[in-house]
Amino acid sequence: MVQTMENNKTNIPEGFQKTEVGMIPEDWEVKPIGATLQIRHGKSQKLVASAFGNYPILATGGNIGFAKEYLYNKPSVLIGRKGTINKPLYMDTPFWTVDTLFYSEVNKEYSAKYLFYNFCSINWYAYNEASGVPSLNAKTIENLLIPLPPTLAEQTAIANALSDMDALIDAQEKLIHKKRLIQQGAMQELLRPKEGWVEKTLGEVLKVQHGKSQKDVIDANGKYPILATGGIIGKANNFLYDKPSVLIGRKGTIDEPRYMERPFWSVDTLFYTSIKEGYCAKFIFYMFNLIDWYSYNEASGVPSLNAKTIELIEKYFPTTLKEQQQIAQTLSAMDTEIEQLETQLSKYKQMKTGMMQELLTGKKRLNLDLKD
Incomplete structure (x- = not known):
């Protein structure tokens, strides 16, 4: 459930305060990221890389292999130090990260997943410190201001709501991928030369x-x-x-x-x-x-x-136009289904963007007292 705040006659809505990051609820705070976590450098994976390792080795592009040891084993927000600097990652299982990818040690008073979604809302290229390969500086990251709900419980609730939306998006993407594979198989079978072609x-x-x-x-x-x-x-x-x-x-x-x-x-x-x-x-x-x-x-x-x-x-x-048309109609119907699924996926992504804008600024508050 959501409670929507109402405007009063002034420029500042009732129950809100004007801050360096915009309007936020009166009981929220603005703090530098460095007050919530510490940015840490990744390390070379040379000595720990192993095809039989249990821990993912992460770089700015994602998983690049496995390690026999982990560098960190608590929930963490990761962001590119060099190269791809605009795709934050969230990890809640042990991992190793290379030198081009920062990880973070999150203070226990804060939700790592909530901070991850805050990272996702930041235009990191605005803080790029290189004219060539995009780069970020740990101190620059830690000095950025973000809005924070007053309790860990509210941070967690916001993170959970956005995680549920991510799960919906992920399920839709997997369904689309499955349908594309089915269509690809159907295309190969239907266009395979038949007797009389x-x-x-x-x-x-x-x-x-x-x-x-x-x-x-x-x-x-x-x-x-x-x-x-x-x-x-x-x-x-x-x-x-x-x-x-x-x-x-x-x-x-x-x-x-x-x-x-x-x-x-x-x-x-x-x-x-x-x-x-x-x-x-x-x-x-x-x-x-x-x-x-x-x-x-x-x-x-x-x-x-x-x-x-x-x-x-x-x-x-096929020797007849009719057979060609029948095959095309079958495959076209599959295309239409995939397009409809992609339209729904686009709506889910728009919904998530709207939720982030409202939940991460306190424009909408989740009712933490509501019982199932």
């Missing part, structure tokens, strides 16, 4: 077309998306093609096919295709997703594809 070059079923510069058609109020290898980059007042099409990068990102069935404009680095009569564009799109495009890369620098090379690739096709 015929082998054709892609050039027999489609023509690879070059995109064009968007300079003359770009328009903030345009009706048509301008597509590049990374996705939509603007709007156009005219379209380049208006029929179902499969698109693939000519240069740069060459392994992420895209399907379009509404009018669009494609830039020069993104091929589009005109599909010949008797063939299903969506079926071909799924076929493109199973092609190892990097094996057709024709450049030693920026990855590149050639239209003729694409058109010479040989694949097996």
